[in-house]
Amino acid sequence: MRNRIGRQTLLFRQPPQIISSAAIVSQMEAAGPLGEFFDTVMPEDTWGEESWEKAERKMFISSVHCALSKLGMQPEALDCLLGGDLLNQLISANYAARELNAPFLGLYSACSTMTESLLLGSVLLDGGYANHVACVATSHFCTAERQYRLPLEMGGQNPPTAQRTVTAAGCTVLCAEGEANARVYHTLCITHGTIGRVVDLGITDAANMGAAMAPAAADTLATHLKDTGRALSDYDLVVTGDLGSFGSTMFRELCAHKGLALGERHLDCGNAIFDPNTQNVDCGGSGCGCSAAVLNGYLLKRMEAGDFKRAIIMATGALLSPTATMQSDSIPGIAHAVVLERRSV
Amino acid sequence: MRNRIGRQTLLFRQPPQIISSAAIVSQMEAAGPLGEFFDTVMPEDTWGEESWEKAERKMFISSVHCALSKLGMQPEALDCLLGGDLLNQLISANYAARELNAPFLGLYSACSTMTESLLLGSVLLDGGYANHVACVATSHFCTAERQYRLPLEMGGQNPPTAQRTVTAAGCTVLCAEGEANARVYHTLCITHGTIGRVVDLGITDAANMGAAMAPAAADTLATHLKDTGRALSDYDLVVTGDLGSFGSTMFRELCAHKGLALGERHLDCGNAIFDPNTQNVDCGGSGCGCSAAVLNGYLLKRMEAGDFKRAIIMATGALLSPTATMQSDSIPGIAHAVVLERRSV
Numbered sequence: 111m112r113n114r115i116g117r118q119t120l121l122f123r124q125p126p127q128i129i130s131s132a133a134i135v136s137q138m139e140a141a142g143p144l145g146e147f148f149d150t151v152m153p154e155d156t157w158g159e160e161s162w163e164k165a166e167r168k169m170f171i172s173s174v175h176c177a178l179s180k181l182g183m184q185p186e187a188l189d190c191l192l193g194g195d196l197l198n199q200l201i202s203a204n205y206a207a208r209e210l211n212a213p214f215l216g217l218y219s220a221c222s223t224m225t226e227s228l229l230l231g232s233v234l235l236d237g238g239y240a241n242h243v244a245c246v247a248t249s250h251f252c253t254a255e256r257q258y259r260l261p262l263e264m265g266g267q268n269p270p271t272a273q274r275t276v277t278a279a280g281c282t283v284l285c286a287e288g289e290a291n292a293r294v295y296h297t298l299c300i301t302h303g304t305i306g307r308v309v310d311l312g313i314t315d316a317a318n319m320g321a322a323m324a325p326a327a328a329d330t331l332a333t334h335l336k337d338t339g340r341a342l343s344d345y346d347l348v349v350t351g352d353l354g355s356f357g358s359t360m361f362r363e364l365c366a367h368k369g370l371a372l373g374e375r376h377l378d379c380g381n382a383i384f385d386p387n388t389q390n391v392d393c394g395g396s397g398c399g400c401s402a403a404v405l406n407g408y409l410l411k412r413m414e415a416g417d418f419k420r421a422i423i424m425a426t427g428a429l430l431s432p433t434a435t436m437q438s439d440s441i442p443g444i445a446h447a448v449v450l451e452r453r454s455v
Numbered sequence: 456m457r458n459r460i461g462r463q464t465l466l467f468r469q470p471p472q473i474i475s476s477a478a479i480v481s482q483m484e485a486a487g488p489l490g491e492f493f494d495t496v497m498p499e500d501t502w503g504e505e506s507w508e509k510a511e512r513k514m515f516i517s518s519v520h521c522a523l524s525k526l527g528m529q530p531e532a533l534d535c536l537l538g539g540d541l542l543n544q545l546i547s548a549n550y551a552a553r554e555l556n557a558p559f560l561g562l563y564s565a566c567s568t569m570t571e572s573l574l575l576g577s578v579l580l581d582g583g584y585a586n587h588v589a590c591v592a593t594s595h596f597c598t599a600e601r602q603y604r605l606p607l608e609m610g611g612q613n614p615p616t617a618q619r620t621v622t623a624a625g626c627t628v629l630c631a632e633g634e635a636n637a638r639v640y641h642t643l644c645i646t647h648g649t650i651g652r653v654v655d656l657g658i659t660d661a662a663n664m665g666a667a668m669a670p671a672a673a674d675t676l677a678t679h680l681k682d683t684g685r686a687l688s689d690y691d692l693v694v695t696g697d698l699g700s701f702g703s704t705m706f707r708e709l710c711a712h713k714g715l716a717l718g719e720r721h722l723d724c725g726n727a728i729f730d731p732n733t734q735n736v737d738c739g740g741s742g743c744g745c746s747a748a749v750l751n752g753y754l755l756k757r758m759e760a761g762d763f764k765r766a767i768i769m770a771t772g773a774l775l776s777p778t779a780t781m782q783s784d785s786i787p788g789i790a791h792a793v794v795l796e797r798r799s800v
Contacts, residue, residue, distance in 0.1 A: 111532070111583055111584065111585060111586050111631070112583040113582060113583040113584045114534065114583070114584050114585060114586075117558070120584045121567075160782070161782050163778060163779070163782060164782065184796060189456070189459065190650060192525045194563065196542040197778070198776060198777075198778060199543075199563070199756075199775065199776035199778075200563050200774075201773060201776045201778060201784075203780045204653055204774045204776075205653075205774075205779070205784065205787065206462065206787075207652070207653040207789075208653040208654075208655050208787045211652060211653075212652070213462070213463045213648060213650035213651065213652055214650070214651065214652060214653055214789065215562070215564075215571060215575070215791075216562065216564045216571070216789075217560075217561065217562060217563065218539065218544070218545050218561045218562070218563040219560070219561045220544065226560060228563070230560070230575065233578060233579065233582060233584060234578065236582070237458060237578060237581070237582030237583075237584070238456055238457040238458040238459070238582075239458045239459050239465045239578060239582070240456060240459060241456050241459075257778075286456070293561045294550070299477045305535060305558035305559070305560060306558065306559065307552070307556060307557070307559060308549055308550075308552040308553040308559055309553075309560055310553050310558075313688070322710075387557075429544060429545075429549045429550075430544065431542075431543060431544040431546045432543075433508060433542065433543060433544075433546060433602075434508070434550070434615070435510065435542075437506050437508060439546075439550065442549060442550065442553045444549075444552075444559065444561075447558075
């Protein structure tokens with residue numbers, strides 16, 4: 111296992127390069143603190159389609175086109191498309207893959223899909239199985255509410271621990287080290303991936319996803335540091351996907367119990383994407399589009415600008431299932447991580 | 456791309472070894488022509504659990520335990536567990552991964568999950584990212600009918616093109632080339648993987664999955680042969696997942712149109728698992744457990760015995776979604792392939 115370190119971590123010796131990205135959001139996300147960083151803002155939630163589901167599919171497709179267009183590339187040039195969404199049978203991703211016509215690997219790990227996708231995409235590149243891959247995740251507030259909770263038309267009310275599923279799609283284009291290419295980002299690469307475990311502390315409240323995911327995030331972070339022999343101080347930024355305000359507090363406490371004092375270096379995409387004072391989002395944003403949009407819209411630009419040198423990104427997934435919940439199961443979580451590094455050209 | 460050949464095919468230069476497998480089925484599959492090859496037969500469809508869903512989860516877990524027990528291995532020794540199932544949010548796989556406590560990658564490509572899992576598992580091993588992985592897929596007749604069509608309690612009738620979702624789980628344990636190990640199979644390895652594309656010829660009938668999948672299988676086979684420069688005669692066996700009798704006829708015709716005369720070397724797991732004369736299964740078996748059980752119960756044993764030297768296995772997935780169907784979408788298909796080879800020790 112020449113490229114494996116410790117229990118769960120993969121080492122990319124020829125670190126895949128991040129060469130482009132795109133993020134597409136709805137009006138709500140565009141009105142938040144990171145609004146200026148997103149590529150495309152949908153005029154309204156159906157984006158001219160007949161249904162929210164078809165709008166979500168369009169977001170997936172458009173995010174790939176947008177990221178590739180910055181490179182002058184066509185989808186046919188992709189050696190693999192990897193991604194997923196929150197909808198049953200991954201209908202956003204699968205129907206999008208039909209249109210994009212690239213070899214496609216469908217992935218599901220709830221809101222941890224963006225990093226599962228980056229991790230496996232990096233394996234394909236570092237291992238010499240591909241030269242260009244696109245990694246994508248998407249979610250939509252209206253489709254997610256209908257599927258996981260209540261149709262919006264019913265006008266249900268949220269408890270204060272609820273989070274708002276972000277309507278967004280994010281796409282990262284990776285290429286193998288040393289490939290000559292047009293590129294939007296000149297300095298960014300992925301050096302490690304840590305495969306998550308399914309962790310379950312017994313949360314049963316579908317309106318408290320942050321609490322369901324926080325244990326998995328803490329587990330993955332602690333394992334990653336143990337596997338790599340690194341300290342928290344080796345990272346400028348520890349990014350979680352969509353724990354929200356309640357889940358973030360829990361995450362920091364769980365980390366503290368493991369001897370990890372996060373201090374100022376923790377950023378949660380679910381906390382960052384909305385303004386809690388002016389936007390009515392309870393505990394923040396969620397959904398696999400949340401980390402996808404914040405990463406591909408905001409974080410990569412900040413890293414390329416030199417604001418952060420090394421970050422660990424853990425998109426966090428709550429494996430919520432209405433069927434399992436009705437059968438009295440708790441909600442397990444999972445968090446896959448990748449390490450992003452800015453290297454001098 | 457030192458390990459890539461052509462548009463969609465990966466080359467494993469250090470071919471991952473298949474060292475163990477297990478297949479678990481219900482009474483119905485055990486009564487079929489391949490009954491003697493399966494490891495465990497459930498006494499009844501709930502297997503002592505409170506629900507069919509929990510039985511399916513138990514099947515997933517048990518298939519891993521069964522395959523590992525033949526090696527004297529514990530799940531904790533796995534560097535990665537890869538797999539999925541047909542249920543929304545992959546609840547069989549995700550809850551099973553919680554119990555098995557291994558690093559887990561959740562995959563969804565409908566009934567093509569078994570080969571997606573083998574393909575990505577092989578990438579992890581050949582690329583040096585893991586030494587041991589388990590690849591798993593499962594499906595259950597009763598949970599699939601409830602989710603995709605009608606609850607069984609409604610007593611709906613099937614048209615003649617329908618297939619019966621197989622109640623089965625299959626697990627393959629792979630290890631990196633050259634690793635010294637206890638092993639059930641001494642001669643079997645995976646030499647290539649071909650990533651499928653989403654192909655859609657416009658089928659809209661949820662009771663005709665074979666027709667929805669056949670075009671994807673023909674596409675993957677033709678691409679694989681083109682990528683590798685091989686002819687059909689280089690394979691002793693061309694295996695499809697669960698096209699059933701109608702879909703198999705369509706597959707052979709589509710192949711013939713591409714100049715590929717399959718002759719006697721085609722075997723469809725959906726045709727093989729039930730006896731059409733004595734078991735009332737319309738067009739045959741389906742579900743991702745179908746190819747998983749036939750591969751892990753029957754085919755690997757036949758190959759190890761020397762009956763076949765080289766086989767291409769294409770599990771076939773119909774990306775059927777009740778939501779998409781209600782929104783007038785057709786049913787796309789996908790087929791990921793792996794090449795199994797028997798090598799002298």
